[in-house]
Amino acid sequence: MAKRDYYDILGVTRSSTADEIKKAYRKMAIKYHPDKNPGDKQSEENFKEAAEAYEVLSNAEKKRRYDQFGHAGGAASPNGGGGGGGHMNMEDIFSQFGDIFGGGGGGGSPFDSFFGGQQQTRGGRRAARGSNLRIKVKLSLEEIAKGVEKKVRVNKQVVCETCDGSGAKDKSSFNTCQTCNGSGAVRRVTNTILGQMQTTSTCPTCNGEGTQITSKCTTCHGDGLTRGEETISINIPAGVSEGMQLSMSGKGNAAPRGGIPGDLIILIEETPHDSLKREGNNVIYDLHISFIDAAIGASIEVPTIDGKAKIKIDPGTQGGKILRLKGKGVPEVNSYHRGDQLIYINIWTPKVLSKEERDVLDRLKESPNFKPQPGKNEKSFFDKMKEYFE
Structure with a gap:
């Protein structure tokens, strides 16, 4: 919800x-x-x-x-x-x-x-709270786009199984605190200009427990905690990004004496994709085509987050043109909106030519269609901007 x-x-x-x-x-x-x-x-x-x-x-x-x-x-x-x-x-x-x-x-x-x-717990003492834990989770672009469940093994403080977190050797190892008489709190009366005022604070002797341990647990030495390992399932929503932090309540270090566990903080790391690059919710792909395909057109297969997709290269396509695949990008977190995939067209020019290839190109060089005609084949920057704002 x-x-x-x-x-x-x-x-x-x-x-x-x-x-x-x-x-x-x-x-x-x-x-x-x-x-x-x-x-x-x-x-x-x-x-x-x-x-x-x-x-x-x-x-x-x-x-x-x-x-x-x-x-x-x-x-x-x-x-x-x-x-x-x-x-x-x-x-x-x-x-x-x-x-x-x-x-x-x-x-x-x-x-x-x-x-x-x-x-507060007994005697007005705040419950102890375990410390937070921070881990890094690496995600591929495909996992980020679709969301994923990750299972991680976390080494952390857990409740001691021997004493069940009490820190005592056994039940007989507890004595009533003599300072607070088991209440866990001490009251003080002070005289002020407004008269007598009573304040209540945590007992400094037993830290609000109301009892004192006379014989400590031999496993945890009275801490109530030991080191342990837990496998935690993390449901990561689609659309997260590099550096984003997620939090899982109560999955951090345990707290002694039945206190409140800390949180698990998950730091997101994106692993680089072989051919795609993310920019916000859009995905960028640099497509290199020959000037022959650019001149006569072609049908080319390109990678996307969802697999391969075929695109059409129109005859006369110019270098620098951007093709857009709607909805093939990364979704926004907690949203139905999804970015696009942008395909940047780059014209690849061979560096080495055979004698036959050079002869063919020399003959084509004199053809009017192979001479740059920006005024005829390509609209000026100002014309493009005018069309955009109209």
């Missing part, structure tokens, strides 16, 4: 200011927050959708790319992470709230306390 327009999601226009966009997102976030709509899957999707839209429109560079290229521009972000959202998880979304709702620092934002801290 096609993605909705980011401006429509937030109810703003392209001319809206940054403050207006922020205000619109704040309104949507409060309306669809999971704590306010428990168990409502549609509200959760709307919540994520609004966060994705704000993540793009609040960033000047991402907004510029989106205004120019739409959702495909976000996918091509040069800064990694998929650029235009699309794969945001709840951890990414809640990380925005320090800016939107005035929070920041270690004590959480007012938004956290208003909704009960949905983004």
Whole structure:
């Protein structure tokens, strides 16, 4: 299903200011927050959708790319992470709230306390997040034109199978944290000019776990992670280009203690084609023909992305002429539009001639048809431009 327009999601226009966009997102976030709509899957999707839209429109560079290229521009972000959202998880979304709702620092934002801290685990601790992984995938021009499923083997951090990611030798290796009494959070009361204020922060002793490990797992040495390998299937859409980055949520490095896995970032590389060259969504082919074929015409087979195709060379074809095969180029990402194949005609001249060939050409040289007649056989540049604009 096609993605909705980011401006429509937030109810703003392209001319809206940054403050207006922020205000619109704040309104949507409060309306669809999971704590306010428990168990409502549609509200959760709307919540994520609004966060994705704000993540793009609040960033000047991402907004510029989106205004120019739409959702495909976000996918091509040069800064990694998929650029235009699309794969945001709840951890990414809640990380925005320090800016939107005035929070920041270690004590959480007012938004956290208003909704009960949905983004946090026990005791108010944010779930740990695994790091992102980046890989390169090489694609042929044919694969780019049609889209392809690639299976890659990725070496990464995975959850330790011995301790199931807990980092402990066994269940008896956990003790209740004495600092927070198992809550995972510590509360402090401070006196201010406005009176007493209570703040809650992550317990520094157990890092919000509520427990401490007394005996570590011998396999992962308490990290909860080991090195492993996973075969991942990547569905690459048609029309991607060199340098474009795609993102797969949750396919990066695992996180300890049941945290959120990182993302897998896929960098696209195009392998050169033997005879075709890509320019945007068009495909270029340099066709070299003899001046005999150019003079009397010919039927010639040329390569395309979809296989061989026959084209007709009209008698009297001049060097530099461009033939166009409609719809034989590369499709746009997430679009039905497809570029063309452009065939550049080059007249090939032999460098070595036999005596018989030279004699024939010497005789033809005196013929009026073999003398350049640009005024008769070829329209001037200005005539061509006039026809083009008319």
